[in-house]
Amino acid sequence: MAILNKYKRWVPMLMPINDEYWDVVLSQDDSPSYGVAAKLSENCLSSYIDFGNKECQDEEGVHSFSAYTWQECLEKNSESGITLDDIGYTGIDNGLIYYGGYDSVTNKEFYDIFTDSHITIPTGDCKLYLHKVTGNTGLYSYESEYVEDKYYALKGGFFQGFYKLFGFDYQILPQYIENEWNIEIQLRPRNYPEAENTLNSTHEGNKGLFFYMGTRAEDKFIRIYNTDLEGYETRVQPDREFCNGEYFSWEELPEDFIERAVAAGKIHRTVNILSAYNLSYFLNTYGYNWNSDCSCTISKTIDGIKESKKNICEKYLNDPDYYETDVEIIDSKVITSNGVPVEDSGYYEIKTDNKFLFFDRTCNGYTTANWDENTVIILTGSTNDLHNIKIPFIENGYSGYTNNLFLLMNRTCSGYTVDTIEEYYSQHKPEFNFTADTINNAFALKYNEDGSIGYRYMIYDCESGLTTIEENTYSGLVKENEWATVNVKFSILNGVIDDCGKPLKTRKMKIFIYINGYLKFISKELPEFNFRELNTVAEKQEGVPFNISVGGGTQGLCDSVWLDYEKAFPKILPIEEHFAGTFIGDIKSFKFYTCKLQQAQIMNNSLYNNIWQKTASAIIAQD
Numbered sequence: 246m247a248i249l250n251k252y253k254r255w256v257p258m259l260m261p262i263n264d265e266y267w268d269v270v271l272s273q274d275d276s277p278s279y280g281v282a283a284k285l286s287e288n289c290l291s292s293y294i295d296f297g298n299k300e301c302q303d304e305e306g307v308h309s310f311s312a313y314t315w316q317e318c319l320e321k322n323s324e325s326g327i328t329l330d331d332i333g334y335t336g337i338d339n340g341l342i343y344y345g346g347y348d349s350v351t352n353k354e355f356y357d358i359f360t361d362s363h364i365t366i367p368t369g370d371c372k373l374y375l376h377k378v379t380g381n382t383g384l385y386s387y388e389s390e391y392v393e394d395k396y397y398a399l400k401g402g403f404f405q406g407f408y409k410l411f412g413f414d415y416q417i418l419p420q421y422i423e424n425e426w427n428i429e430i431q432l433r434p435r436n437y438p439e440a441e442n443t444l445n446s447t448h449e450g451n452k453g454l455f456f457y458m459g460t461r462a463e464d465k466f467i468r469i470y471n472t473d474l475e476g477y478e479t480r481v482q483p484d485r486e487f488c489n490g491e492y493f494s495w496e497e498l499p500e501d502f503i504e505r506a507v508a509a510g511k512i513h514r515t516v517n518i519l520s521a522y523n524l525s526y527f528l529n530t531y532g533y534n535w536n537s538d539c540s541c542t543i544s545k546t547i548d549g550i551k552e553s554k555k556n557i558c559e560k561y562l563n564d565p566d567y568y569e570t571d572v573e574i575i576d577s578k579v580i581t582s583n584g585v586p587v588e589d590s591g592y593y594e595i596k597t598d599n600k601f602l603f604f605d606r607t608c609n610g611y612t613t614a615n616w617d618e619n620t621v622i623i624l625t626g627s628t629n630d631l632h633n634i635k636i637p638f639i640e641n642g643y644s645g646y647t648n649n650l651f652l653l654m655n656r657t658c659s660g661y662t663v664d665t666i667e668e669y670y671s672q673h674k675p676e677f678n679f680t681a682d683t684i685n686n687a688f689a690l691k692y693n694e695d696g697s698i699g700y701r702y703m704i705y706d707c708e709s710g711l712t713t714i715e716e717n718t719y720s721g722l723v724k725e726n727e728w729a730t731v732n733v734k735f736s737i738l739n740g741v742i743d744d745c746g747k748p749l750k751t752r753k754m755k756i757f758i759y760i761n762g763y764l765k766f767i768s769k770e771l772p773e774f775n776f777r778e779l780n781t782v783a784e785k786q787e788g789v790p791f792n793i794s795v796g797g798g799t800q801g802l803c804d805s806v807w808l809d810y811e812k813a814f815p816k817i818l819p820i821e822e823h824f825a826g827t828f829i830g831d832i833k834s835f836k837f838y839t840c841k842l843q844q845a846q847i848m849n850n851s852l853y854n855n856i857w858q859k860t861a862s863a864i865i866a867q868d
Contacts, residue, residue: 281845283852289840291315291418292373292408294795296832297395306376306404307397315839318371318417326365327413330582331784333362335465338805339405340379340387341788359808360579371417373837375404375795380804384813385447386440387827389796396833398435401443403797403827405461411790412783418837420776420791421746422737422754425841429732430456430795431833431854434692434725444800444825451826454798456690456733459703460682461792462801463818464779467679469588477816480803579808581784678780680711680819685775686790687713689798689824690733695720698731698758698765701823704772713823718758718766728833730851732759734842737773748773762851764844795835797827833857 293313294301301307329336336342342362344355378387389402397404408418432455439445445452467474579587604611654661687703699717706712723729733756740752756768778790792799801821802814834854 281848281852283856284849285853286838286842286846286850287313288842288846289316289838290836291318291839292835292837294373294375294835296397296834297392299394302391303374306374306406308375309373311372314371315418317419319369326368327410327415329364329366329410329413329787332364332787333359334581334587334785335461335787335789336362336364337381338465338802339376339461339800340381341376343379344381356808359806366415373406373408373417373793375406375793378403378405378794378797378800380800381806382804382813384442385444385800385804386442388440388443392831396433396831397796398437398831399796399828400437401439401445401827401829403794405792405794405797405799407461407788407791408793409791410788411778411786418793419746419839421742421748422735422773423742423746423840424737426735427732427836427838427842427847428456428690428735429730429834429836429838429847429850430690431728431730431835432692432723432828433728433831433833434723434828435830436725437829439829444797444803444827445829447803448822448825451691451798451824453692453694453828454689454701454824454826455692455796455828455832457688457792457794457798457824458774459687459776459790459792460779460820461789461799462805462820463682464679464781464786465802465805465807465814466587466781466785468807468814474816477818478822480813480815480817482813482815581782583782583784585782585784587785682777682779683819684711685772686777687820687824688774690731691715692723692828692830693717693720696723696725697721698723698760700733700756700758700768702771703819703823711819713819714771716766716768718760722760722765728831728854730759730761730854732762732842732847732850733757734759734847735774736841738770759844759847759851761855762848796832798824801825 290313292309292315294307294309296307301310333342337344337359341364342358344358377389380387385401387402388400390398390400392398409416409420581587600611600616604613604616654663683703684705685703687701689701691699691701693699697717697720699715701713701715703711703713723731736755736757738753738755740748740750742748752773753770754773755770756766757764758766776791779786799820801824802818803821803825805814807814836850
């Protein structure tokens with residue numbers, strides 16, 4: 246029999262779960278008593294957006310009321326004027342950084358937008374901002390309409406934002422569930438006509454997604470990492486050609502056409518690309534019609550007689566005053582604001598307080614005299630480089646590689662030398678696994694056409710690997726043209742968090758779905774969320790992790806933009822495949838609670854919403 250350490254204490258944890266056996270459970274605890282009334286539950290209401298209220302509107306989308314914020318937000322948002330200097334790399338995909346489309350700018354102008362766009366967040370701003378997703382490619386329609394003082398009508402569009410920034414002291418909602426979260430959304434399914442090119446038209450099985458939380462997409466830069474993408478569906482490349490590379494000649498246009506176009510900001514003197522939209526606009530101004538099938542035919546009716554000219558395109562502009570050779574952009578020269586090439590895969594930053602790395606006997610090394618207990622250093626590395634050494638080190642979620650040879654050439658029996666280190670390199674070349682970023686990091690709620698509500702969640706299964714699971718309520722609970730309050734509770738079943746808000750052990754959770762105040766569904770046991778950053782440098786993922794979408798899921802990489810912006814991402818990856826879709830109907834409100842709500846509080850909110858819903862339903866014919 247093994248010798249047991251008498252000082253070891255094993256504390257068993259017993260937690261009976263009764264929700265699968267009884268419809269009604271009577272209990273007595275230290276929770277306050279709540280009566281049922283039509284009133285808003287405000288306890289731990291950490292974000293509240295009223296999509297019809299003018300106070301929540303701005304030019305780019307909507308934001309939460311300033312009166313309802315997460316209590317720890319002000320402490321975490323202490324930096325003064327946070328500026329995102331690399332937001333162009335990723336914000337260009339969903340339209341957070343908008344430039345009007347690939348055919349309206351030169352290469353140089355696009356390069357500046359891509360690499361030198363900025364967003365500043367004011368100090369102490371705890372509001373959740375959700376912008377209207379637009380994209381920049383023009384491949385998808387994201388139509389939505391603000392019905393003043395009422396709601397937003399979604400016909401392919403949705404809203405998206407982030408609640409935490411990796412690499413910055415910015416966070417407006419918790420990263421982990423302490424005990425329970427509650428999310429509440431008021432929605433009304435409608436049979437609005439959809440454009441032919443919405444996300445739903447490409448991924449029909451995703452239609453009805455009305456909430457998403459997790460990473461907005463996989464790392465978009467895997468496109469240039471030489472990562473093995475075999476096994477994923479190849480995307481049919483869309484037609485984004487500029488009329489087969491031909492351009493309209495100035496000499497066929499009225500004399501002041503260029504001056505007026507430039508003055509209106511529609512074209513530039515140095516641009517050798519004139520988009521079909523802008524060309525049509527100005528030709529129509531002068532009474533011309535343009536054949537947009539790239540045959541470059543214009544026509545004008547004079548005294549009732551239609552005159553046409555064909556094939557008047559030229560490869561280059563004739564007048565040198567209006568033409569300048571565009572710049573060539575080389576992918577390998579694109580670097581982030583801190584000097585990291587975007588072509589480097591699996592870039593890591595490892596924070597450590599290992600004193601062996603501080604007290605290194607160099608001129609600028611620390612000693613016991615100048616060392617501070619809060620001192621940390623950051624080790625960096627990239628899986629692109631064969632000569633990276635893997636460190637068996639994990640600290641606060643950081644892990645990765647470093648080139649510090651002292652960790653291997655350490656004068657021990659198993660240590661390497663200058664003669665044997667190459668052997669280690671050849672045997673330990675690290676691999677980059679981008680799909681690991683999505684495990685427990687992609688969750689959505691979905692309205693189904695049979696009137697049921699369900700969830701989708703991306704997890705890792707021992708047998709199937711990366712997989713998406715889903716469960717649904719029974720049908721007929723949410724009806725078309727009728728408002729419904731959907732409240733979803735995420736309840737942790739075991740374990741606690743530490744003082745920093747991180748789980749102390751692997752935990753399980755269950756999902757409870759309430760419709761109009763009544764519990765209608767309890768999920769099976771699930772691994773808890775692990776919403777986190779991507780496994781790459783912070784500057785290459787600004788605004789991508791820690792996302793919330795309302796009114797839709799997310800785009801994945803289907804609308805991503807890269808320097809060769811005529812091409813789409815070549816493969817359909819899991820986030821897009823399972824979560825690229827939108828809700829068709831009306832959205833009234835979104836609430837995020839960061840603590841436990843009693844059933845009476847959930848009912849109170851539903852009755853509170855009913856006051857508005859009954860009025861809105863009565864006038865639906867006027868919408």
